Amino acid sequence: MRKIFRLIPVVLCLSFLLSSCSKNSEHTRYISKDAIGVLSINTLELGKKVAWSALSGSPMFQEMTAEAGGDTTKFDIDKTGVEPMTTFFAYAVPDQKLNSKSRMMLIIPLKDAKKFAAFIKEKFPEAKFEKKGDLEFAYLNENTSIGWDEKTAIAAVGSPSYKDQYDENGMIKPQASNTGLLTEAIQKTFALPKDQSLAENDKFKDIMKEAHDISFFLNYEALATSMPQEELGTAGSVMASQKKLLKDAYLTGSIDFEKGKIVGEASYYFNPTMKAIAEAMEVKSVNNDLLGKVPGKQMNLMMSYHFNPQGFRALADTMGMAPLVNMGLKEVGLTFVDVLNAFTGDILLAATD
Numbered sequence: 001m002r003k004i005f006r007l008i009p010v011v012l013c014l015s016f017l018l019s020s021c022s023k024n025s026e027h028t029r030y031i032s033k034d035a036i037g038v039l040s041i042n043t044l045e046l047g048k049k050v051a052w053s054a055l056s057g058s059p060m061f062q063e064m065t066a067e068a069g070g071d072t073t074k075f076d077i078d079k080t081g082v083e084p085m086t087t088f089f090a091y092a093v094p095d096q097k098l099n100s101k102s103r104m105m106l107i108i109p110l111k112d113a114k115k116f117a118a119f120i121k122e123k124f125p126e127a128k129f130e131k132k133g134d135l136e137f138a139y140l141n142e143n144t145s146i147g148w149d150e151k152t153a154i155a156a157v158g159s160p161s162y163k164d165q166y167d168e169n170g171m172i173k174p175q176a177s178n179t180g181l182l183t184e185a186i187q188k189t190f191a192l193p194k195d196q197s198l199a200e201n202d203k204f205k206d207i208m209k210e211a212h213d214i215s216f217f218l219n220y221e222a223l224a225t226s227m228p229q230e231e232l233g234t235a236g237s238v239m240a241s242q243k244k245l246l247k248d249a250y251l252t253g254s255i256d257f258e259k260g261k262i263v264g265e266a267s268y269y270f271n272p273t274m275k276a277i278a279e280a281m282e283v284k285s286v287n288n289d290l291l292g293k294v295p296g297k298q299m300n301l302m303m304s305y306h307f308n309p310q311g312f313r314a315l316a317d318t319m320g321m322a323p324l325v326n327m328g329l330k331e332v333g334l335t336f337v338d339v340l341n342a343f344t345g346d347i348l349l350a351a352t353d
Helices: 007-018 052-056 059-067 113-123 179-190 202-209 220-226 234-241 272-280 288-293 309-319 322-330 336-341
Strands: 037-041 088-094 102-109 128-132 135-141 144-148 152-158 214-219 250-258 261-269 299-306 346-352
Touching: 037 202, 088 220, 102 179, 113 135, 113 144, 135 179, 144 179, 152 179, 202 214, 202 250, 214 220, 272 309, 288 299, 288 346, 309 322, 309 336, 322 336
Parallel strands: none
Antiparallel strands: 037 088, 037 214, 088 102, 102 152, 128 135, 135 144, 144 152, 214 250, 250 261, 299 346
């Protein structure tokens, strides 16, 4: 079953390789505003820097496609039916109906839907096909479905459950197929209203406008929602009670390949209620005096960091956890403030002779 889920990186690679000359896309309307994270690949720029032959002929790519059950190591890009001048998106979205509580969606713009269908039939001979309304569907396995119209293909991938279920005789039950749920998800994605899509999110729009080689977007609130809280125990309960702090909290970032080097940037956007915490935990300076206390003559590795202990007090107060912490420390005659005051916040890690 684990082999099935390996199809995700295969489809990611295929979509990247097949879209080797891209431009800005309007397909952000197919990305739900509740998406956990989004990966965007600007293949117009990457196509100038990475050779298709080097990627498609690599042993890693061939091994990945073989393990997924499809043969995509030898094909003509023009015969895939994929639109070569577009932008590719992959995103994860919460789905409480699935065992994994989330699914991955892949958006693949098409140039020729008939060629795309023929490509899928050739490379995945065991796939089952069905027509539902204006959409064509291919079911590659119980955890991977693809639906398409004349212009766009959308793939939905669900993770198989790694937690065995047993019947009354103590035998492991076969895992249920997610085909129906994934097909329904694809239909809803095609019909997604624009005001329910991530295209209306200002932070997402900003990172897309910058046109980096690779961009990513992370929604912390959606991430917390997707986590199986019953498996996380106390940590899950705490996170569930603090979702208000994660509302409108995002991480955006980019990766660019520039003349032999990789340049990455990231920006974190706090929920307004977290502003005081962020200011309290801001790193002001690093204590260089600690260097004089490191033994040895040869410094092989050194990492220094400073945090403001009072930032944790602001965090505990905002989360309403301070009384609980003080209750636990009372047994040893301490308070939360006593513990915080015992630390300067200076940390240094060194490896010497």
